[in-house]
Amino acid sequence: MDKRGRGGLDRRSLLFSGAALGGGALVAGCTSNKSPDDSSGNLNAAAKAGTDNDKPGKQVTIGFSAPAADHGWMAAISKNASAQAKQYSDVHLEVVEGTNDVNAQISQVQTLIGKKVDILVILPFDGKALTAVAQQAMDAGIPVVNVDRVFDTPLAYRTWIGGDNFGMGLNAGLYIGKTLKAKGVSKPVIGEIAGIDNLELTKQRSAGLKKGLAKYGFTVGIRQAADFTADSGQQVMSNVLQARSHLDAVWNHDDDQGIGVEAAIKQAGRSEFFMVGGAGSKHVMQEIKADNSVVKATVVYPSNMSASAIRLARLMAQHKAIGDLVGQDLPSSVTLYSATVTKDNVDQYLPGAFS
Numbered sequence: 001m002d003k004r005g006r007g008g009l010d011r012r013s014l015l016f017s018g019a020a021l022g023g024g025a026l027v028a029g030c031t032s033n034k035s036p037d038d039s040s041g042n043l044n045a046a047a048k049a050g051t052d053n054d055k056p057g058k059q060v061t062i063g064f065s066a067p068a069a070d071h072g073w074m075a076a077i078s079k080n081a082s083a084q085a086k087q088y089s090d091v092h093l094e095v096v097e098g099t100n101d102v103n104a105q106i107s108q109v110q111t112l113i114g115k116k117v118d119i120l121v122i123l124p125f126d127g128k129a130l131t132a133v134a135q136q137a138m139d140a141g142i143p144v145v146n147v148d149r150v151f152d153t154p155l156a157y158r159t160w161i162g163g164d165n166f167g168m169g170l171n172a173g174l175y176i177g178k179t180l181k182a183k184g185v186s187k188p189v190i191g192e193i194a195g196i197d198n199l200e201l202t203k204q205r206s207a208g209l210k211k212g213l214a215k216y217g218f219t220v221g222i223r224q225a226a227d228f229t230a231d232s233g234q235q236v237m238s239n240v241l242q243a244r245s246h247l248d249a250v251w252n253h254d255d256d257q258g259i260g261v262e263a264a265i266k267q268a269g270r271s272e273f274f275m276v277g278g279a280g281s282k283h284v285m286q287e288i289k290a291d292n293s294v295v296k297a298t299v300v301y302p303s304n305m306s307a308s309a310i311r312l313a314r315l316m317a318q319h320k321a322i323g324d325l326v327g328q329d330l331p332s333s334v335t336l337y338s339a340t341v342t343k344d345n346v347d348q349y350l351p352g353a354f355s
Helices: 040-044 072-085 102-114 127-139 165-183 200-214 230-243 255-268 282-290 305-317 346-352
Strands: 014-016 060-065 091-095 119-122 144-147 159-162 190-194 222-225 249-252 274-279 295-300 333-336
Touching: 060 072, 060 102, 060 305, 072 091, 072 305, 091 305, 102 119, 102 127, 119 127, 119 305, 127 144, 144 305, 159 305, 165 200, 165 249, 165 274, 165 295, 190 200, 190 230, 190 255, 222 230, 230 249, 230 255, 249 255, 255 274, 255 282, 255 295, 282 295, 282 346, 305 333
Parallel strands: 014 333, 060 091, 060 119, 119 144, 144 159, 159 333, 190 222, 190 249, 249 274, 274 295
Antiparallel strands: none
16 A cells, blocks of 8 residues: 555545446445455446446456455455446456555556557556656546556556545534434544554545534544554554543444454454444444344445446547536546445445445
């Protein structure tokens, strides 16, 4: 993950759903260190709703490059892109091996440029480091769809699509605030288990939480940062539980580290509060559905962005516009919504979740 983290554009970017691209898209996403082997439901949920844009057109070759699939969210990114490309008889997806070696990814993108693909879809391991080669593609007349980790300059991409980190925090805060108000809690103790503090995405998520809670006159009572891992989540949550004998609500930034957070809660035998997750893993959604733990909601960070990126790339290469928008040109940025998943709507999102 580069230091700018996932995303990087502000919320003025177009809030967008996969349906506007010509059909529904895959739903939900998370970071997880578990095997993605049971993600077939996520892949089979690839967009199928028909529009004129889905009719076969000009044959296009899309080059795709992403980091190594070394955790669930990134594995889903690569698999969702491939699954989406298979929906079209007029698309050939040229995939290079995922890598966390910046120089290797640069070399792979240069190879795709040399093959003269029609368009590139790139999720850079490091947005800053990959900016020059992406701009090289643009200068060569190959449009670039930049996924999530944003390049340093708009000169390096035609369209950016990614998640909404501020929106994750905002919606977590709004859910927590509304729930506590409904419970009649006037001075709640709210905990925040953040991710890596020096990442921009963590700062954005925390800022969003603060904004959401402020609507109800609430603030975070205790905040500690973890490392987006289960081990760090368990250690940090243990510290929080020791520091506070009573909590009313907790927001954990990431469902992967949330496995450790939950372990610490069970070990301490605490259940007086409710917890909201972040990203939308299958595990957390099953917890929400079962309704037998402190986990009552999660806010998604969609892995469907890669499927939507493939759709955008195909439309761009075929000189088509988005059917539900007026005008001939595709948007320059697309920010995916971070939906709040609760017991009331979990069945809608669970089929697209992954481990």
